[in-house]
Amino acid sequence: MANSEGKTCQNCRNQFTIESEDFRFYEKIKVPPPTWCPECRLQRRMMWRNERTLYKRKCQAPGHSEEILSIYSPALSLTVYDHDFWWSDGWHPLEYGHNYDFSRPFFEQLRKLFETVPLVNFYNTNPQNSNYCNHTVDLKDCYLIFGSIFNENVSYGSDISYSRDSLDLYMSEKMEGCYFNL
Ligand SMILES: [Zn+2]
Numbered sequence: 001m002a003n004s005e006g007k008t009c010q011n012c013r014n015q016f017t018i019e020s021e022d023f024r025f026y027e028k029i030k031v032p033p034p035t036w037c038p039e040c041r042l043q044r045r046m047m048w049r050n051e052r053t054l055y056k057r058k059c060q061a062p063g064h065s066e067e068i069l070s071i072y073s074p075a076l077s078l079t080v081y082d083h084d085f086w087w088s089d090g091w092h093p094l095e096y097g098h099n100y101d102f103s104r105p106f107f108e109q110l111r112k113l114f115e116t117v118p119l120v121n122f123y124n125t126n127p128q129n130s131n132y133c134n135h136t137v138d139l140k141d142c143y144l145i146f147g148s149i150f151n152e153n154v155s156y157g158s159d160i161s162y163s164r165d166s167l168d169l170y171m172s173e174k175m176e177g178c179y180f181n182l
Pocket residue numbers: 009010011012013014036037038039040041
């Protein structure tokens with residue numbers, strides 16, 4: 001059984017410890033021990049979720065060329081459609097299905113799939129007059145709010161739910177007529 005082991009993070013150069021039970025877990029799932037410290041690994045995982053860094057890029061829906069805002073940088077080789085077209089029946093996601101090739105690495109194929117299947121510019125489900133919001137559900141007359149659900153007439157903030165007629169909120173629920181609530 002492996003003992004705990006001190007390591008130097010290959011990213012930030014800080015010391016971290018891999019415990020003996022961690023080694024057992026890595027053996028069990030057949031992966032090598034990490035070379036990055038837990039904090040750097042967490043940052044790398046969280047990079048996947050871009051809530052509020054917005055980029056201008058061209059809509060790539062068939063016959064479209066308008067400029068849209070998106071959470072995906074134009075420098076990335078991705079296919080991004082505007083929100084309304086992506087949610088429409090103008091394209092069919094199953095057309096992008098193909099068989100898994102067991103002779104090639106999984107992540108190479110996953111990346112290719114991710115680059116090919118059209119992505120929606122913002123993850124904004126059922127917005128009414130709330131186009132500039134991301135990771136949101138059921139918004140009406142909202143502007144630049146993120147990670148938020150069930151709001152009306154709320155602008156600027158994140159992690160807001162069941163609120164209305166408010167500005168500059170953060171981690172707030174059931175607010176009404178509020179400003180700068182944290
Ligand atoms: Zn580190």
